[in-house]
Amino acid sequence: MNLHGLEFPDTLRYAPEHSLWLREEDDGSVTLGLTAYGxxxxxxxxxxTxxxxxxxxxxxxxFGxxxxxxAAASARxxxxGELLAVNEALRERPSLINRDCYGEGWMARLQPLDWPAIRDQFPQGETALVAIAERMRLDNFDPANVHVQALQWK
Structure with a gap:
């Protein structure tokens, strides 16, 4: 899925207000990472850190x-849940987040409390794209801004 030149894989869930993606793992944990919009x-x-x-x-x-x-910002x-793992590769190469935010640039893995009860709060597919577009609108995101264009995920 693509929105303003930014990619959003439709297999992931999203937390638009946090600019994070969530991936359910086979063991019940959830991996978090920064979206292309983030x-x-x-x-x-x-x-x-x-x-x-x-x-x-x-x-x-x-969580970091x-x-x-x-500047610096808290990744909320x-x-x-319990923090199970962090991406140690980011200590040496934090630019992985920018280069491969949906793959090698993942940030943390948590064991969430009551995931089955809350998982549907995190949209995926077209529903996620609508929610992300609304977040962009609330943020006054301007995709025509030349500084933003240089930061688009590829």
């Missing part, structure tokens, strides 16, 4: 810090 908003990422594996992460609380040009979880 990458466009942040620009080049220089560091990702995750919380410690084993910590309980509350919904809307940080993303550092980008002259859309889920409550």
């Amino acid at each position: 990458c466009a908003l942040y620009g080049q990422i220089f560091a990702f 995750p919380k410690r594996v084993g910590m309980r992460i509350e919904r809307d609380r940080g 810090v993303v550092e980008f040009a002259k 979880s859309p889920l409550t």
Whole structure:
């Protein structure tokens, strides 16, 4: 799926207000990563400092810090759960998030509380695209902005 030149795989679930994608794993855990839209908003990422594996992460609380040009932001979880794993490759190569946000640039894996009860809160497919488009509208996202165009995920 494509929106304003940004890709959004239809097999993933999305948390548009967090600019994150979610992938259900076979063991019941959920992998999180920054969407192409999140990458466009942040620009080049220089560091990702995750919380410690084993910590309980509350919904809307940080699971790590993303550092980008002259600023940093908390990567907030859309889920409550235990932090099972972090992408250690990002310590040495945080640019993986920009280069392959839906693959090698994944950020964290959580064991969410009561995933079956909340999974449908995270849209996928065309429903996700509508929700992401609304988030872009609320953010006053301007795809014609030349600075944004340079950040589009490829």
